[in-house]
Amino acid sequence: MRIPGKMASEVLRHSVKTPATCNYPHEKQEMPDKFRGKIIFKSENCIGCKICVRDCPSEAIEIVKVAEKVFDAVFHLDRCLYCGQCVESCPKGALETSVEYELAQIDKDKLRIVFHAKTGDKPTEEP
Numbered sequence: 001m002r003i004p005g006k007m008a009s010e011v012l013r014h015s016v017k018t019p020a021t022c023n024y025p026h027e028k029q030e031m032p033d034k035f036r037g038k039i040i041f042k043s044e045n046c047i048g049c050k051i052c053v054r055d056c057p058s059e060a061i062e063i064v065k066v067a068e069k070v071f072d073a074v075f076h077l078d079r080c081l082y083c084g085q086c087v088e089s090c091p092k093g094a095l096e097t098s099v100e101y102e103l104a105q106i107d108k109d110k111l112r113i114v115f116h117a118k119t120g121d122k123p124t125e126e127p
């Protein structure tokens with residue numbers, strides 16, 4: 001097959017360039033600090049105002065009172081857009097974005113994450 005001149009120069013140019021893609025998942029890339037991955041809940045800062053719930057465009061957050069001034073957060077990662085609006089809206093810095101992006105699941109129930117107050121992040125077994 002005859003390669004036209006313009007195409008030949010493109011082929012040559014790209015044959016000496018470094019690849020634009022990485023060999024994922026064998027090679028993982030470091031995400032920038034401001035990457036909007038999985039949201040982290042810092043229960044010690046939460047005052048239960050639910051501004052995050054109100055501002056979330058996809059109804060992906062629930063704030064549950066578990067004791068006087070103590071709140072759990074439930075995140076529905078299957079609905080989350082990773083827009084970061086909840087982090088912007090929280091007046092107490094109780095929400096943060098993380099660089100965690102490997103969130104794919106076969107079982108949809110595992111995308112419902114409960115941040116229990118002061119005990120960290122544990123998937124719940126409740127529907």
Ligand code: SF4
Binds near residue numbers: 048049051090
């Ligand atoms: S906006 Fe912040 S302080 Fe208010 S309920 Fe949400 S996480 Fe808690």
Ligand code: SF4
Binds near residue numbers: 056059061080084087
């Ligand atoms: S990142 Fe966006 S979609 Fe996800 S919980 Fe926060 S506000 Fe909702």
